[in-house]
Amino acid sequence: xxxxxxxxxxxxxxxxxxxxxxxxxxxxxxxxxxxxxxxxxxxxxxxxxxxxxxxxxxxxxxxxxxxxxxxxxxxxxxxxxxxxxxxxxxxxxxxxxxxxxxxxxxxxxxxxxxxxxxxxxxxxxxxxxxxxxxxxxxxxxxxxxxxxxxxxxxxxxxxxxxxxxxxxxxxxxxxxxxxxxxxxxxxxxxxxxxxxxxxxxxxxxxxxxxxxxxxxxxxxxxxxxxxxxxxxxxxxxxxxxxxxxxxxxxxxxxxxxxxxxxxxxx
Numbered sequence: 001x002x003x004x005x006x007x008x009x010x011x012x013x014x015x016x017x018x019x020x021x022x023x024x025x026x027x028x029x030x031x032x033x034x035x036x037x038x039x040x041x042x043x044x045x046x047x048x049x050x051x052x053x054x055x056x057x058x059x060x061x062x063x064x065x066x067x068x069x070x071x072x073x074x075x076x077x078x079x080x081x082x083x084x085x086x087x088x089x090x091x092x093x094x095x096x097x098x099x100x101x102x103x104x105x106x107x108x109x110x111x112x113x114x115x116x117x118x119x120x121x122x123x124x125x126x127x128x129x130x131x132x133x134x135x136x137x138x139x140x141x142x143x144x145x146x147x148x149x150x151x152x153x154x155x156x157x158x159x160x161x162x163x164x165x166x167x168x169x170x171x172x173x174x175x176x177x178x179x180x181x182x183x184x185x186x187x188x189x190x191x192x193x194x195x196x197x198x199x200x201x202x203x204x205x206x207x208x209x210x211x212x213x214x215x216x217x218x219x220x221x222x223x224x225x226x227x228x229x230x231x232x233x234x235x236x237x238x239x240x241x242x243x244x245x246x247x248x249x250x251x252x253x254x255x256x257x258x259x260x261x262x263x264x265x266x
Contacts, residue, residue, distance in 0.1 A: 002048055005029050006055020011063045013056065013152060013160055014173055015082065024153075034153075037205045053198060064176030071125035071170075076236045078125075080248050084255025086161065086231035092259070093220075093227065102221040109225020117165050117233050127174035133185065138192045144168040145193035149200025154208050157223055161230045 008023045024030040033052065036045035070078045093099065131137055144163060152159035163169035172193060179186050211219040 002029070002051045003055040005033075006052040007059035007062075008055075009052075009152070010056040010059020010061075012158075013060055013148070014063050014067045014176075015085065015158075015160065034205050034209055037202055038209065040202075057194070061176055061179060064173050064179070067173050068177035071173075075125050077247065077251050079234050079236045080251045081255050082161070082164075083231045083235040084252040085259060086158070086227060086234075087252075088256045088259035090224070090227060090231075093224065099220045099224055100217065101224060102218055105218050105221040106225040109222040109227075110229045111225075112222075113162075113165065113226050113229035113233060116162070119166055125170050127171055130171075130174075130185070133188060138189060141168065141171075141189050142192040142196035144172070145196030146200035146203075147196075148172075148193075149197035149202075150204035150207070151200075152197075153201055153204040154223060157226055158230070161234070165230065165233050 005023065012023055024033055032048070036042075036048045039045050040049070067078075144166070147166070148159040148163050150159070151157045151162045160169055163172065172190075175186050175190050175193075179190065
């Protein structure tokens with residue numbers, strides 16, 4: 001079950017709008033994994049986390065090609081789908097966490113994502129040219145993985161959504177979709193990303209547990225602000241035809257139905 005949980009986390013790690021923390025909650029593994037991370041020195045906890053990480057790797061590699069094809073053939077509609085996942089997760093987040101939004105921290109959450117969007121390095125969903133491998137690039141890409149992992153464990157927040165806003169998401173999923181184990185050009189940056197991801201996941205679990213225990217109401221108001229702004233940032237707003245508006249509505253309906261299905265299996 002730990003491997004399957006990791007596999008699902010790996011799949012949703014490529015879907016902006018659905019967090020790895022949500023999957024842990026759905027599978028009733030959030031406390032077990034958080035405690036395993038907090039008590040990493042115990043042999044049985046290291047085994048649990050090793051199985052989890054292996055499942056995440058397999059799930060990520062398996063699903064990457066599908067995401068690549070969606071962005072290649074239907075980029076705007078894919079953005080709408082992901083934005084819908086985020087939007088329709090908000091009522092469930094508020095209900096489950098019993099959030100009473102604190103105006104100041106909600107606003108700070110909104111501003112944090114809005115300001116992060118200005119740091120975006122690449123907004124093109126299709127990678128046509130890969131950067132040259134260098135020490136500086138690998139360090140930066142490892143840091144991207146760390147940010148991804150940090151936000152992945154936070155309940156309600158999608159690490160891939162944050163990475164999409166910042167830009168490295170598109171390069172990461174392209175590396176995965178075109179992965180060849182005989183080509184070091186893909187393996188080396190992905191290895192650096194995964195190392196950063198694991199470290200960020202560890203740190204994120206520590207941070208989230210601390211704030212959830214000490215300042216849960218304030219922290220969840222901040223998280224709610226982040227989630228709301230994330231959905232608004234990636235939604236493709238431009239002059240739309242009636243046909244496109246109808247298609248967007250249908251796609252949002254699909255994302256709503258998927259969100260409701262996830263709620264039913266909790």
